[in-house]
Amino acid sequence: MGRYIARRLLQAIPVFFGATFIVFAMVYAIPGDPIRALNGERPISDSAMQQLHERYNLDDPLLVQYGKYIWGIVHGDFGKTFRGYPVIDIMKEKFPVTFRLALGAFVFEGIVGLFAGILAGLKRGSFMDNLLLISTMFIAAIPVFVLGFLAQIMLGIQFRIFPIAGIYNGWISYVLPSIVLGSLSLVYIARLTRTSLVENMRSDYIRTAEAKGLPRSRVVGRHALRNSLIPVVTYLGVDLGTLMVGAIITEGIFNIPGVGREIFLAIRGQEGAVVVGIVTAGIMIFIVMNLFVDLLYAVLDPRIRYE
Amino acid sequence: MRHKTEALGLLERGSTTAEHLLDVRDLAVEFNTDYGDVHAVNGISYTLDHGETLAILGESGSGKTVSALAVMGLIEKPGRVASGEIVYKGIDLLTLPDSDRRAIRGAEVAMIFQDALSALNPVFSVGDQIAEMFMVHRGMSRKDSMAKALELMDRVRIPSAKERLRGYPHQFSGGMRQRVMIAMAISLDPEIIIADEPTTALDVTVQAQIMDLLRELQQETKMGLILITHDLSVVADVADNLSVMYAGRVMEQGSVWDIYDHPAHPYTERLMHSIPRLDRKGGRLDPIKGSPPSLIYIPSGCPFHPRCPRVRIPHCRDEVPPLRDVVEGRLSACHYAEEVLEDEKAAIS
Amino acid sequence: MSDTQRPGGSSDLLEPDEEARPEDAIAAGGPGGVIAEGAIAATAAVEGGASVYQASLWGDAWRQLRRKPLFIISSVLLLLFTVVAIAPGLFTNQDPTFQDLSKTVQAPQAGHPFGYDILGRDYFARVLYGTRVSLVIGLLVVAIDVVVAIVLGSIAGYYGRFWDALIARIADIWFALPTVLAGIVFLNVMGERGLLQVAFVLIFLGWPTLMRLMRSSVLSGRESDYVQAAKALGASDWRIMRVHILPNGIAPVIVYATISVGIIISAEAALSFLGVGLELPAISWGLMISDAQNRILTSPHLLFFPGAALSLLVLCFIILGDALRDALDPRLR
Numbered sequence: 001m002g003r004y005i006a007r008r009l010l011q012a013i014p015v016f017f018g019a020t021f022i023v024f025a026m027v028y029a030i031p032g033d034p035i036r037a038l039n040g041e042r043p044i045s046d047s048a049m050q051q052l053h054e055r056y057n058l059d060d061p062l063l064v065q066y067g068k069y070i071w072g073i074v075h076g077d078f079g080k081t082f083r084g085y086p087v088i089d090i091m092k093e094k095f096p097v098t099f100r101l102a103l104g105a106f107v108f109e110g111i112v113g114l115f116a117g118i119l120a121g122l123k124r125g126s127f128m129d130n131l132l133l134i135s136t137m138f139i140a141a142i143p144v145f146v147l148g149f150l151a152q153i154m155l156g157i158q159f160r161i162f163p164i165a166g167i168y169n170g171w172i173s174y175v176l177p178s179i180v181l182g183s184l185s186l187v188y189i190a191r192l193t194r195t196s197l198v199e200n201m202r203s204d205y206i207r208t209a210e211a212k213g214l215p216r217s218r219v220v221g222r223h224a225l226r227n228s229l230i231p232v233v234t235y236l237g238v239d240l241g242t243l244m245v246g247a248i249i250t251e252g253i254f255n256i257p258g259v260g261r262e263i264f265l266a267i268r269g270q271e272g273a274v275v276v277g278i279v280t281a282g283i284m285i286f287i288v289m290n291l292f293v294d295l296l297y298a299v300l301d302p303r304i305r306y307e
Numbered sequence: 308m309r310h311k312t313e314a315l316g317l318l319e320r321g322s323t324t325a326e327h328l329l330d331v332r333d334l335a336v337e338f339n340t341d342y343g344d345v346h347a348v349n350g351i352s353y354t355l356d357h358g359e360t361l362a363i364l365g366e367s368g369s370g371k372t373v374s375a376l377a378v379m380g381l382i383e384k385p386g387r388v389a390s391g392e393i394v395y396k397g398i399d400l401l402t403l404p405d406s407d408r409r410a411i412r413g414a415e416v417a418m419i420f421q422d423a424l425s426a427l428n429p430v431f432s433v434g435d436q437i438a439e440m441f442m443v444h445r446g447m448s449r450k451d452s453m454a455k456a457l458e459l460m461d462r463v464r465i466p467s468a469k470e471r472l473r474g475y476p477h478q479f480s481g482g483m484r485q486r487v488m489i490a491m492a493i494s495l496d497p498e499i500i501i502a503d504e505p506t507t508a509l510d511v512t513v514q515a516q517i518m519d520l521l522r523e524l525q526q527e528t529k530m531g532l533i534l535i536t537h538d539l540s541v542v543a544d545v546a547d548n549l550s551v552m553y554a555g556r557v558m559e560q561g562s563v564w565d566i567y568d569h570p571a572h573p574y575t576e577r578l579m580h581s582i583p584r585l586d587r588k589g590g591r592l593d594p595i596k597g598s599p600p601s602l603i604y605i606p607s608g609c610p611f612h613p614r615c616p617r618v619r620i621p622h623c624r625d626e627v628p629p630l631r632d633v634v635e636g637r638l639s640a641c642h643y644a645e646e647v648l649e650d651e652k653a654a655i656s
Numbered sequence: 657m658s659d660t661q662r663p664g665g666s667s668d669l670l671e672p673d674e675e676a677r678p679e680d681a682i683a684a685g686g687p688g689g690v691i692a693e694g695a696i697a698a699t700a701a702v703e704g705g706a707s708v709y710q711a712s713l714w715g716d717a718w719r720q721l722r723r724k725p726l727f728i729i730s731s732v733l734l735l736l737f738t739v740v741a742i743a744p745g746l747f748t749n750q751d752p753t754f755q756d757l758s759k760t761v762q763a764p765q766a767g768h769p770f771g772y773d774i775l776g777r778d779y780f781a782r783v784l785y786g787t788r789v790s791l792v793i794g795l796l797v798v799a800i801d802v803v804v805a806i807v808l809g810s811i812a813g814y815y816g817r818f819w820d821a822l823i824a825r826i827a828d829i830w831f832a833l834p835t836v837l838a839g840i841v842f843l844n845v846m847g848e849r850g851l852l853q854v855a856f857v858l859i860f861l862g863w864p865t866l867m868r869l870m871r872s873s874v875l876s877g878r879e880s881d882y883v884q885a886a887k888a889l890g891a892s893d894w895r896i897m898r899v900h901i902l903p904n905g906i907a908p909v910i911v912y913a914t915i916s917v918g919i920i921i922s923a924e925a926a927l928s929f930l931g932v933g934l935e936l937p938a939i940s941w942g943l944m945i946s947d948a949q950n951r952i953l954t955s956p957h958l959l960f961f962p963g964a965a966l967s968l969l970v971l972c973f974i975i976l977g978d979a980l981r982d983a984l985d986p987r988l989r
Contacts, residue, residue, distance in 0.1 A: 011828070018829035026841050137978065141971035143922045145929050145945065146963040149952055157953070204425040210381055211420075212491065213413030214443055223428055230430075245834035249926060263837060264930070267844050275841060282834050302475040303429055 001298060001305045008294045012287050017070075023279045024066050027272045073280065079273035087277040090262065095281070098258030100171075101250070102243035104178030109186040110236055114229075117193025121228070122220065124198050132194065136187040148180045148253040165255040177254040181247055185239050189232060196228040203227075230300050234293045241289030245282035327394075328531050329355040329378070329499055334391035336370070336377050343603040347373040349555035350391070352630070355499065360525065360532040362546035362563065364539070364578075368599045370555035371535045375501045378533075379418050380408040396498075414444045417492035421504040423484035427476040433460075433487045434472035440494040459490040463520060482513035486520065493524055499531040506541060518545050539582050543567060551575050554600055554610035557630055561637035569651035571639040573617045576647055609641070617643060713904060717983035724983075730975040737969055741788040750778035752785045752939060761955045770961045774947055783961050786941045789934065790969060793851060794921040797858045802913050804863045806906070809870025810897055814878055820871075827864040835861055839923070843932040854933050858920055869912055873905030911981040918973030925966055941966045 072079060078087035120132040142150075155162050155176060162176040200206065201224055209219045248260035255261075259278050266274035298304045336348040348370040355361050365371045376382050378393055380400065393400040395416065400408060420426040428436060437459055438452035447455070453472065460468035463486040476484055485505060492500050502521065506514040522545055525532050534546055542549060542563060549566050551559045551574065559572040570576045577595045597614040600606055606613050612623040622642055630640040633648060641647060721727045740747060750768075756776035764771040770779035812823040842857045843849060877883060877900065886896050927933030928942025936943065941962040948958035 011825070014825055015828045015832050018825075019832040022829070022833065023838065023841060026838075026845055133978075137971060137974050138967075141918065141974055142963075142967045143925055143970070145926060146959070146967065149949075149959055149963075153952060153956075204420065204422065205428040207381065208420060208426045208488075208491075209428070211379055211413060211418040212440060212443075213409050213411070214439070215409065218443065223431075226430055227428070242834070246836055248836050248840070249930065252930070264840070267840055267932075279834065279837050279841070282837065283832050286832055286834070301430060303477050 004298055004305065005295065008291055012291060016283065016287055019283045020070070020276075020280050021066055023283070024069065024276055025062060027276050028062065028065060069276070078277035078280075081271050081273055087273050090274060091259070091277060091281060094257060094259045094262045094278075095244075097256060098244055098247055098251070098260060100174055101177055101181060101247055101256060101258060102240060104174045105182030105185070105243050105247075106236070106240050108178050109182035109189055109239070113186045113189030114193055114232065117190040117232070118197060118225070120190070121194040121197030121201070129194070132190055136190055139183055140187045144180065144184060145249050145253060147183055148177075148250060151176055151180050152253065173254075174256075177247075177250050177256055180254075181243065181250040185243070189235065192235060193228065193232050196231055197224060200224045200228045230297065233300065234297050237293035237296055238286075238289055241286040244285055245279070327354040327356055328359075328396065330392075330394040331374075331378065332392045332394065334374060334377060334393065335389040336373050336382060336386060337389045338386040340385055345602045346555055346605060347386070347602055348377065349605070351550070351552065351555070351557045353550050353557070353560065355531040355533060357498075357531055358525065358529045359548065360522075360534060360546045361548045361550060362534045362536060362542040363550050363552060364536060364542055365552035366537055366599050368554075368602060369552040370602070371552050372503055373555075374552075375418065375503055375533065375535055378501065379412055379416060380405075381412075410444075413440060413497075414495040415497050416499045416501070417495075417497040419485075419488045419492050419500065419502045419505050422508050423481065423488045424476060426488060427484060429476055432473045432475055433479070434474075437487065437491050437494060440491060444495055455494070456490070459494055460487070462493075463487075463490045463524075465490075481509050482516060485509065485513075485517050489517075489520065489524070493528070493530075496528060497530060499533065500525075501533045501535065503535045504537070505534075507536070507538065514541070515544075521545065539578065551578070554605050555602060556610060557638070557640060558611065559637070559639045559641075560630070565637060569648055571633045571637055571644045571648040571651070572641045573615045573643075573647055574611050576651065577616070617647065619643070713907065713984065717980070720983040721979055724979055726975050727979040730972040730979070733968070734972045734976070737787055737791060737972070740784050741791045744781070744784040744787070747784055748778070748781045750781040752777060752781040753937070754778070761951065761958065763955070763957055771955075771957045773944070773958060774951075779957065779961060782939055782944065783941070783965050785939045786944065786962060787965070787969070789851065789938060789940050790921045790924065790966070793855050793858065793924045794917040794973075797855050797862060797920045798913050798917045800859050801863045801866050801916070802909065804859075805866030805870050805909060806902075808863070809867040809909075810874050810901075812867070813871040813874025814893065814897060814901070816875075823867070824871075827867055830861070830864045833861075836926070839927055840930065840932045843927065849933065849935050851934065851938070854924060854927065858923060862916065862920065866909055866912060866916070869908045870905065873908060874901055877901035877905050907984045911977055911984060914980055915974055915977035918970040918977070921973070922966070922970050 069079065076088060078091065080086050081090070116132055120126075120129040123129055139147075162172065166173060201220075206219060206224055209223045214223075245259070247256075247258060248264055250256070251258045251260040252264065259282075263275055263278050265271075266278075331354070332352050333350050334348055334352070335346070335350050338345040338347060351370075351374055353361060353363075363371045363374070373382070373386070377388055378400070382388060388401060391401075395411070400411070403411075427433070434453055434456045437456035438449065441447040441452035441455050442449060457468055457472055460472065465471060465483055465486050471479070476487070479487065488505075500521075505521070506517050509517065518541065521532065524530070532545075534541070536542060546563045549559075549561065549563045550557050551566075551572065553574055559566060559570065559575045561571075566575060567579065570579055574595075577593070580593045581595060583592060595614055600610060600613070606624075608622075608624045608626050609615070609618075609628050612618045612620075615623065618624075619642075626642070628640045628642045630638050631644075633639045633644045639647075754777060756772075759772040759776040760774055762768075762772045768778055768780060770783055773779050773782060808823050812820040839857055839861060842860070843854065846853045846857075874897075883896055883900050886900055891899075924933055925940065925942035925945070928938075928940045929946045931946065933942055934940045944962040945959060945966075948955070948962075952959050
């Protein structure tokens with residue numbers, strides 16, 4: 001088990017550096033001078049330019065810039081925006097908001113997805129099952145932004161159930177965006193649960209369990225589910241990390257001041273530090289969640305532990 | 308649920324008012340699939356008594372496993388028991404409600420499967436899986452059940468049982484896993500054990516060990532053992548009686564040694580000739596031409612007639628030979644069984 | 657899951673990628689599996705003249721597909737979309753770029769079934785012409801991704817060790833990139849954003865999942881007995897790949913590729929919607945929906961028609977992919 005974890009950790013390192021470097025390169029390798037872009041048409045003295053360039057390491061070769069940046073992160077310094085705000089403060093403000101949104105989506109997709117998937121999986125070919133298969137196809141086909149607008153119109157305006165923008169109403173303002181954000185994952189989870197359950201129910205050990213005279217509730221609830229849920233749980237784990245950084249559109253439509261929205265604005269405003277900062281943090285979260293899930297998988301499936 | 312079966316008198320160990328421990332009569336099982344109706348079992352009958360070992364021999368697709376599953380009550384859609392009776396201790400199991408059948412399953416009639424690696428749940432320890440029998444059927448606590456599980460693992464001779472109680476199936480060797488399966492099966496002192504190809508996936512030496520174990524357990528408990536196999540040597544090793552199946556039907560039935568010495572059915576005869584035997588020297592091995600029929604399109608008349616060296620058209624093609632007494636204690640489903648028997652006797656003498 | 661399906665970084669509708677997760681080899685057994693005894697026997701030749709039918713994976717799949725109503729419907733729809741994409745002029749004689757500001761945001765009416773957009777252009781024509789962009793990007797991106805995935809996946813799976821480690825790590829890095837964000841960042845970097853640029857970014861982001869699928873097929877194919885036998889007979893690597901591994905191994909890739917087309921189409925629309933995808937004067941459903949944002953309540957038709965067209969097109973691919981998967985997977989019959 002220890003070896004397994006160690007190996008995963010080791011593999012995570014190059015992934016982290018590789019991914020963050022790519023993003024860094026993309027942002028800072030842009031032709032054109034961000035300082036000038038920020039200033040627009042206003043003239044700026046050469047010495048001021050020089051100062052700013054130095055402050056933001058803009059004259060160093062890319063790798064050096066990257067190196068200095070990583071070094072900064074280790075000390076909790078994600079740099080500053082061109083106006084002087086520490087990026088980390090921005091992140092501290094926006095990440096919790098996105099986290100709440102992601103958590104909401106997570107809870108929604110987990111509960112509904114598992115429930116629907118299990119029902120469908122147990123009665124394969126039944127009405128419930130076919131309903132699930134068809135409805136998931138439709139939900140998956142509608143792009144998330146269309147879904148978002150539809151949800152706003154239907155549930156927010158027509159029926160006035162939920163607020164449609166901002167986070168002023170407390171937790172309830174997260175409901176609609178969470179549902180929209182989680183809708184796609186919901187499809188995956190429901191399907192995955194269903195397929196996993198159907199497959200497991202056909203296996204030999206289920207036949208053995210039945211031959212042992214165990215009640216159906218135990219055969220399914222204990223033997224089948226325990227195996228079936230392994231891939232689902234691991235998927236859920238990774239998804240939480242993905243949700244955190246993937247909510248751009250949802251945040252835009254519902255006007256939620258989270259990191260997604262922030263990045264979007266930052267890209268427009270050429271605020272490289274913010275973009276890189278948030279994306280880097282996102283990558284870190286993703287990698288950590290992956291490692292966690294690897295661990296979880298080993299706990300759930302004894303066959304993995306001794307690899 | 309235990310109480311109902313108690314009332315039915317089924318939990319009385321060892322004694323029964325019925326003639327046989329298990330009496331299967333004219334069992335037929337079919338599967339309604341998209342490809343057509345699969346007639347997996349077409350009217351088989353056999354009996355089993357305490358302390359007796361019955362071997363059911365047949366090739367793949369002969370229906371032997373399905374018949375066992377029917378006895379256990381494990382036939383599910385699209386399969387169904389089309390006709391027949393499965394009389395256990397005088398009661399036809401097919402007439403019992405599901406809950407009663409489930410009470411009997413595992414506790415009184417247990418089954419062992421072929422591939423123990425896939426037949427055991429990979430995420431639970433073997434101790435857990437054995438202990439489960441006690442927890443569910445006897446309502447015992449986990450602690451007590453695990454203690455019982457340990458006892459059983461010792462009994463089936465798994466070394467270092469105490470440490471291995473918490474081990475997982477994939478950590479055991481093939482033979483050890485099969486012992487775990489046997490432990491699960493004998494845990495509640497069943498009256499009957501059905502072993503479906505228990506040694507097919509194992510090495511020959513391990514095979515011998517497992518068969519020895521089964522025989523020993525049987526002698527201790529006087530339980531009935533149904534051994535399903537396609538391996539003629541395994542049959543010769545442990546079985547008292549033999550039922551040869553083909554295309555879902557019984558072709559020949561009787562005591563093992565009698566049949567091995569002089570079969571009374573062309574199929575059995577050809578089987579005997581197709582393997583090397585110590586008591587017959589010289590000559591070539593003679594496999595049976597052709598392959599077993601599809602269970603959807605079973606040949607008319609005698610199902611073996613397309614491959615039978617003794618076939619006589621139109622008789623064999625048009626008329627289904629009934630399973631009948633040829634001599635005392637021997638049944639054969641061949642129109643010309645007596646001829647086969649005579650030829651075999653002549654060959655030996 | 658992020659807002660837009662991660663092109664390539666996301667999951668098949670069935671199973672998400674489980675790259676290094678060992679396959680759970682659950683034998684199809686149980687009472688239902690016993691039918692296999694009969695069914696397999698059913699396909700064997702019976703002496704005496706009963707019918708023999710050749711069972712091959714693709715042939716069987718096609719036979720099955722032909723009979724499914726969903727497959728037929730979605731194929732027909734897809735065909736329709738393709739015709740529209742190639743020759744939208746067949747369906748409308750309006751010019752999608754002709755502006756008549758006096759007709760701005762008028763609702764559907766006679767002769768103009770989808771009404772007008774903000775600049776007074778015929779919406780029906782615009783939606784029709786928008787099909788082209790979506791289909792082209794979807795098919796182009798996935799086609800190239802499939803080729804890349806097959807090549808890289810085969811190398812990684814077949815030669816293992818170093819190549820596998822290298823390619824797998826690169827794929828891992830790609831996965832760690834949040835797709836939508838990375839897409840936005842990359843696209844922002846490019847000066848002019850035409851079809852090719854957007855396609856390039858999507859190709860770039862989408863290959864890892866397909867590659868992984870290919871890789872795992874090749875890995876399991878490599879271990880199979882018939883491949884070992886072929887090797888022993890001296891067959892060259894190329895031949896083994898081409899004749900033995902590829903034909904079957906490609907199946908999951910094709911299934912996912914089909915669904916991917918839908919995903920990519922959706923992704924392009926999302927990027928255009930955000931303003932980082934195609935630019936005007938390109939005609940993209942995503943752009944149209946973006947324009948419609950502020951007028952949803954007053955002029956719902958602006959959102960509805962491109963939204964419906966987009967959903968329908970993606971749905972076709974999803975249904976197709978689903979049907980393919982069912983047809984190609986013998987276990988699910």
